[in-house]
Amino acid sequence: MRRDLSPVGGEQVIIDLGERSYCIDIAAGLLDRADAFSGLPSASVAMIVTNDTVAPLYLERLRSSLAPHYRTVLHVVLPDGEAFKTWETLNRIFDALLGAACDRKTVLFALGGGVVGDMTGFAAAAFMRGVPFVQVPTTLLAQVDSSVGGKTAINHPLGKNMIGAFYQPQRVLCDLATLDTLPERELSAGLAEVIKYGPIADMAFLDWIERNMGALRARDPRAMAHAVKRSCQIKAEVVGQDERESGLRAILNFGHTFGHAIEAGMGYGAWLHGEAVGCGMVMATRLSARMGLVDNAFVERIKAVVEAAGLPVRAPVLDEGDNVARYLSLMRLDKKSEAGEIRFVLVDGGGKALMQGAPDAVVGEVIAESCVA
Amino acid sequence: MRRDLSPVGGEQVIIDLGERSYCIDIAAGLLDRADAFSGLPSASVAMIVTNDTVAPLYLERLRSSLAPHYRTVLHVVLPDGEAFKTWETLNRIFDALLGAACDRKTVLFALGGGVVGDMTGFAAAAFMRGVPFVQVPTTLLAQVDSSVGGKTAINHPLGKNMIGAFYQPQRVLCDLATLDTLPERELSAGLAEVIKYGPIADMAFLDWIERNMGALRARDPRAMAHAVKRSCQIKAEVVGQDERESGLRAILNFGHTFGHAIEAGMGYGAWLHGEAVGCGMVMATRLSARMGLVDNAFVERIKAVVEAAGLPVRAPVLDEGDNVARYLSLMRLDKKSEAGEIRFVLVDGGGKALMQGAPDAVVGEVIAESCVA
Ligand SMILES: NC(=O)c1ccc[n+]([C@@H]2O[C@H](COP(=O)([O-])OP(=O)(O)OC[C@H]3O[C@@H](n4cnc5c(N)ncnc54)[C@H](O)[C@@H]3O)[C@@H](O)[C@H]2O)c1
Ligand SMILES: NC(=O)c1ccc[n+]([C@@H]2O[C@H](COP(=O)([O-])OP(=O)(O)OC[C@H]3O[C@@H](n4cnc5c(N)ncnc54)[C@H](O)[C@@H]3O)[C@@H](O)[C@H]2O)c1
Ligand SMILES: [Zn+2]
Ligand SMILES: [Zn+2]
Numbered sequence: 001m002r003r004d005l006s007p008v009g010g011e012q013v014i015i016d017l018g019e020r021s022y023c024i025d026i027a028a029g030l031l032d033r034a035d036a037f038s039g040l041p042s043a044s045v046a047m048i049v050t051n052d053t054v055a056p057l058y059l060e061r062l063r064s065s066l067a068p069h070y071r072t073v074l075h076v077v078l079p080d081g082e083a084f085k086t087w088e089t090l091n092r093i094f095d096a097l098l099g100a101a102c103d104r105k106t107v108l109f110a111l112g113g114g115v116v117g118d119m120t121g122f123a124a125a126a127f128m129r130g131v132p133f134v135q136v137p138t139t140l141l142a143q144v145d146s147s148v149g150g151k152t153a154i155n156h157p158l159g160k161n162m163i164g165a166f167y168q169p170q171r172v173l174c175d176l177a178t179l180d181t182l183p184e185r186e187l188s189a190g191l192a193e194v195i196k197y198g199p200i201a202d203m204a205f206l207d208w209i210e211r212n213m214g215a216l217r218a219r220d221p222r223a224m225a226h227a228v229k230r231s232c233q234i235k236a237e238v239v240g241q242d243e244r245e246s247g248l249r250a251i252l253n254f255g256h257t258f259g260h261a262i263e264a265g266m267g268y269g270a271w272l273h274g275e276a277v278g279c280g281m282v283m284a285t286r287l288s289a290r291m292g293l294v295d296n297a298f299v300e301r302i303k304a305v306v307e308a309a310g311l312p313v314r315a316p317v318l319d320e321g322d323n324v325a326r327y328l329s330l331m332r333l334d335k336k337s338e339a340g341e342i343r344f345v346l347v348d349g350g351g352k353a354l355m356q357g358a359p360d361a362v363v364g365e366v367i368a369e370s371c372v373a
Numbered sequence: 374m375r376r377d378l379s380p381v382g383g384e385q386v387i388i389d390l391g392e393r394s395y396c397i398d399i400a401a402g403l404l405d406r407a408d409a410f411s412g413l414p415s416a417s418v419a420m421i422v423t424n425d426t427v428a429p430l431y432l433e434r435l436r437s438s439l440a441p442h443y444r445t446v447l448h449v450v451l452p453d454g455e456a457f458k459t460w461e462t463l464n465r466i467f468d469a470l471l472g473a474a475c476d477r478k479t480v481l482f483a484l485g486g487g488v489v490g491d492m493t494g495f496a497a498a499a500f501m502r503g504v505p506f507v508q509v510p511t512t513l514l515a516q517v518d519s520s521v522g523g524k525t526a527i528n529h530p531l532g533k534n535m536i537g538a539f540y541q542p543q544r545v546l547c548d549l550a551t552l553d554t555l556p557e558r559e560l561s562a563g564l565a566e567v568i569k570y571g572p573i574a575d576m577a578f579l580d581w582i583e584r585n586m587g588a589l590r591a592r593d594p595r596a597m598a599h600a601v602k603r604s605c606q607i608k609a610e611v612v613g614q615d616e617r618e619s620g621l622r623a624i625l626n627f628g629h630t631f632g633h634a635i636e637a638g639m640g641y642g643a644w645l646h647g648e649a650v651g652c653g654m655v656m657a658t659r660l661s662a663r664m665g666l667v668d669n670a671f672v673e674r675i676k677a678v679v680e681a682a683g684l685p686v687r688a689p690v691l692d693e694g695d696n697v698a699r700y701l702s703l704m705r706l707d708k709k710s711e712a713g714e715i716r717f718v719l720v721d722g723g724g725k726a727l728m729q730g731a732p733d734a735v736v737g738e739v740i741a742e743s744c745v746a
Contacts, residue, residue, distance in 0.1 A: 087460060098531035126499070129526065129537045153502065158471035164502045165538065 121152030140190025189274025255281030265318035278311030494525030513563025562647025628654030638691035651684030
């Protein structure tokens with residue numbers, strides 16, 4: 001499975017899932033290397049799925065690298081945006097596949113961020129009940145989070161990611177050079193998910209992130225390679241113990257309970273997901289402190305690294321009237337809450353996460369404090 | 374897993390798929406027995422999916438039997454017909470689930486024929502990336518074929534069953550009494566799939582079918598119980614060796630290559646699927662004879678049993694001009710054909726099936742003969 005990526009200083013992470021094992025290749029310039037795409041299931045047709053922001057940047061380059069491996073390289077360009085992560089857009093992938101008489105050997109390539117990746121993955125899972133697909137994530141968030149773990153989905157008007165499948169790619173190719181065109185805000189949003197892996201699983205990684213934040217924000221490929229690799233490893237370890245999300249996997253949602261409330265309360269899109277998660281991690285760490293798990297210095301530490309990533313650390317006021325009540329009710333609606341009890345991912349300051357409830361009064365204090373801090 | 378169904382003379386078939394093993398219960402009157410629904414994954418909400426033909430007949434009865442097991446029993450009634458096996462209709466299931474704030478513990482019940490079963494199965498596979506579901510098939514075809522094997526799907530304007538999942542139910546409950554309201558033509562269509570299992574896998578079963586055709590057409594529960602059980606066993610054996618359809622499973626398509634050409638050529642719906650398959654089995658047996666696998670007496674035998682089931686044995690003329698060419702081109706378009714080569718399921722007269730190509734000239738003779746015979 002290992003391919004030699006040394007010429008570009010590549011990293012590899014093997015995701016061990018028995019028969020469905022696959023490999024994450026991480027290196028700058030992968031997109032332009034035809035050899036990075038060898039050894040995939042043999043097929044005569046490849047279908048690249050991308051969007052109208054990413055296509056002008058990278059479609060032709062991916063097509064050139066695929067050309068030696070497939071008789072035909074097709075593509076479908078979707079409209080860009082979370083608002084298009086819908087059945088209607090998904091159907092355009094099916095239309096393209098069936099319009100070109102593709103069969104169950106066709107290999108799909110997701111070229112883009114998490115939206116394209118999630119939709120393409122679900123299309124691959126459902127087309128003829130499953131065709132192979134490859135992730136070519138071009139956002140930091142997609143490289144460190146959404147491409148790993150096998151979750152695919154589209155949204156429904158009544159809920160995000162409500163319709164989907166657990167479906168593993170054949171390979172993930174993270175070309176770090178594609179991050180160079182990523183807007184600053186999107187880069188920072190991706191860094192939120194990178195930071196997340198430290199407090200929940202690996203304090204040495206948190207140390208490393210703190211020391212290398214400058215290099216990361218400057219998109220230094222060597223720093224990026226390590227950040228992506230270590231993030232993927234941690235996510236893979238957690239997911240490997242809980243592929244179908246029965247419990248443990250929930251620790252990956254550190255910062256997300258507060259974060260989802262912010263996203264929903266501000267209206268989706270006002271804050272990027274990663275921005276809400278960044279702020280949410282500060283809030284969850286504060287809650288961990290109030291629950292006696294960490295000290296205030298640790299709260300300040302998380303706050304500092306989130307801020308250094310270019311992310312907001314002050315929580316937005318969601319309701320000029322009863323702001324705390326608004327936060328609490330949004331968190332109770334979150335799909336992770338069960339029977340009205342909000343489950344938080346707390347951290348212990350030593351690289352371990354815990355799923356726990358907390359008294360409303362204490363959570364309220366955290367919210368109040370976070371909106372002024 | 375075994376539950377005592379003896380009071381209604383029930384049969385059981387265990388589908389052994391490791392962790393995803395499940396049980397097919399076969400008996401008259403199951404729908405009215407609350408105990409038949411015990412031992413399923415515990416949940417507070419059940420969602421019955423059915424259609425507007427089946428609902429007036431059986432919805433209330435299923436609801437009563439589920440009531441002791443769930444706090445809430447919801448339902449969604451879809452429009453009846455293959456034409457509605459679409460994303461739009463599927464979405465009505467998601468709307469109902471999300472409108473009622475269902476979570477990933479909700480159990481779906483498919484109450485109806487293969488169309489309802491296939492759609493509900495896919496809805497269960499995709500809703501929150503997988504919720505449990507139970508098949509309650511009410512057509513003979515669904516009881517002996519579509520409920521077993523884990524294939525679920527919806528249609529796309531460019532192809533039948535193009536979008537779906539391999540997804541196993543928690544249980545299949547075949548209430549033979551529901552077959553009493555089935556239109557005669559639908560019953561015969563289901564018998565085509567029952568007959569199919571004989572020549573491809575079990576000549577003793579073919580003998581039994583021949584001897585019991587009268588009882589089957591009279592819907593005698595004892596005869597039906599055996600026919601459904603043996604059919605499910607054979608399908609399960611074949612599928613168990615090839616869950617994801619790489620090769621062997623294709624023998625279940627005996628009669629289907631010719632049958633699909635008839636369905637497509639006549640316009641979908643003109644002939645029922647089972648009618649086309651019945652006639653297609655006669656044609657495939659004729660081809661087996663011309664390929665030297667069986668003698669003419671065997672062709673007559675298959676023709677007789679298909680006819681006795683109330684199914685057509687004379688193939689329709691699909692083109693007043695070049696009928697043979699029309700059949701051949703339709704068969705070449707069939708998704709089972711690879712690179713233009715039509716693969717037929719032939720039989721050896723001893724209970725074994727073979728996948729084989731055949732010279733166009735020979736196939737043409739079979740077509741010509743079958744349109745006048
Ligand atoms: N499957 C999972 O486990 C998982 C995990 C986390 C998030 N997600 C999903 O991921 C999605 C968010 O992913 P995202 O943050 O990548 O958002 P995104 O896919 O919307 O990408 C963000 C923006 O960056 C653009 N873009 C992508 N690559 C670019 C590049 N190289 N240069 C310039 N612009 C580029 C995109 O077109 C888009 O406008 C959400 O839908 C979320 O539900 C899934
Ligand atoms: N998943 C699989 O492996 C598989 C295998 C074979 C067929 N199929 C699918 O199954 C479908 C065909 O199934 P079908 O033949 O059951 O068709 P169907 O579901 O359309 O049912 C036939 C008709 O009978 C009605 N009906 C159902 N139960 C009844 C009852 N008890 N009394 C009176 N009327 C009743 C239905 O409403 C419908 O009008 C097709 O969509 C086909 O693709 C799937
Ligand atoms: Zn996230
Ligand atoms: Zn059939």
